[in-house]
Amino acid sequence: MGMNFRGSSGAWLELADMPGLFDTNQPLVREKTEKYSLPFGDVEFRQIVLPETYIVFGDMCIRDRRLQMEAPDFRDIVELHFVLTGKGVITQHVANKPLVLAPNRQNMFYTPVFSGCAEYDPDVPYRFFEIHFTREKFLHLVQDCGPTLQTFCDHIIAGEQMQLSEQGIPSNSATQQCIHSILNCPYQGGLKLLFLQSKCVELLVLQAEAYDQYLKNNQKSALKSNYDRDRIQFVRDYLIANAVAPPSLSELAQLSGLNEFKLKKGFREVFNDSIINYVNEYKLLQAKEQLLSHVPIKHVAEELGYSSIQYFSKMFKKKFGVSPGLFTRDAQD
Incomplete structure (x- = not known):
């Protein structure tokens, strides 16, 4: 079949x-x-x-x-x-x-x-x-x-x-x-x-x-054309490529050619998430993959642009319910 x-x-x-x-x-x-x-x-x-x-x-x-x-x-x-x-x-x-x-x-x-x-x-x-x-x-x-x-x-x-x-x-x-x-x-x-x-x-x-x-x-879409939707997709791809140091909302608006209101509302329409949360989620998923590949916690935090290991650990535990250290030990067992 x-x-x-x-x-x-x-x-x-x-x-x-x-x-x-x-x-x-x-x-x-x-x-x-x-x-x-x-x-x-x-x-x-x-x-x-x-x-x-x-x-x-x-x-x-x-x-x-x-x-x-x-x-x-x-x-x-x-x-x-x-x-x-x-x-x-x-x-x-x-x-x-x-x-x-x-x-x-x-x-x-x-x-x-x-x-x-x-x-x-x-x-x-x-x-x-x-x-x-x-x-x-x-x-x-x-x-x-x-x-x-x-x-x-x-x-x-x-x-x-x-x-x-x-x-x-x-x-x-x-x-x-x-x-x-x-x-x-x-x-x-x-x-x-x-x-x-x-x-x-x-x-x-x-x-x-x-x-x-x-x-x-x-019910009332902010995106009025296929061009608008294409620009939202461009923003998503740009964010992923620059997730370590993501641009500001005003910079994204300038890059995409959309005003900030249309950019924020349109992004949520297409990806069902805010811009900042989408980037944060992506970085944490990347961190999880790197830890599973036995990359040291300090290196993961630095490579993904976190300001400190403590802040990275806090965000990781909030997302996955376990600290990076415990997650790494469990993955190795």
């Missing part, structure tokens, strides 16, 4: 199969990584299959700007899709409505029958993360979850195609951290299954929460 792709060469290829998703007689956690060098590009899929849940991380460098895609079988699944890098547009032939794929955005789909085309930016790798729940599993998880998901569920029950948003909704640092935890699960056996199942449900909760916030923020 995979997806077929066809580039300009004209040959259909089946990729990213979901083996035994509905088979209860399989091992509880199965993983595999597949790499392909194809006429239309190079792709890699890392797949994790749990009971009634399928996880995939994809890394694609597409040379053909336009691909044809189709699902050869009925796909009675709900997909949570997270764009990590790259951008593109997918158009399904039946609906004939474009679905915009943009970095740091997420969406939810129910597409039992799919046939369409996709256009990707050939200059930037398209990296994505997906969680697929079987229809029954999803409906069980979200029953009585309120109006946010009720309309979505009504379409699923009716067997009708549905998506949360045509443009996608913002992914925040909590979402990114949850994805990172899934891809770097430290457990084995039964604990691994419990951990991955809990994180998949956590991502579903975070997405529903993000959609609620997205609707509230966009």
Whole structure:
């Protein structure tokens, strides 16, 4: 039950199969990584299959700007899709409505029958993360979850195609951290299954929460054009590149060409976070990664621009509930 792709060469290829998703007689956690060098590009899929849940991380460098895609079988699944890098547009032939794929955005789909085309930016790798729940599993998880998901569920029950948003909704640092935890699960056996199942449900909760916030923020949007949204994305990329010594709000406004009000409100609309908190969260996640790689605490604090080890330790403990020293010792055990 995979997806077929066809580039300009004209040959259909089946990729990213979901083996035994509905088979209860399989091992509880199965993983595999597949790499392909194809006429239309190079792709890699890392797949994790749990009971009634399928996880995939994809890394694609597409040379053909336009691909044809189709699902050869009925796909009675709900997909949570997270764009990590790259951008593109997918158009399904039946609906004939474009679905915009943009970095740091997420969406939810129910597409039992799919046939369409996709256009990707050939200059930037398209990296994505997906969680697929079987229809029954999803409906069980979200029953009585309120109006946010009720309309979505009504379409699923009716067997009708549905998506949360045509443009996608913002992914925040909590979402990114949850994805990172899934891809770097430290457990084995039964604990691994419990951990991955809990994180998949956590991502579903975070997405529903993000959609609620997205609707509230966009009752009166500060961003009036695609240009405004592109400038907000530029600001985010600039902040990440200069996270050690981030620019002031006035400097960001001057760099982006947006006034400070539009910049602050627009950034929160797109990333569901304030500018300063987004940078702080990013730095702490980077600190965690460096500590896991056995970089000394003093070096981590200095490299990430903290004024002192004491202040870094305070912020780290506030975020993760444990001091950097204890975190490092636990990671080494």
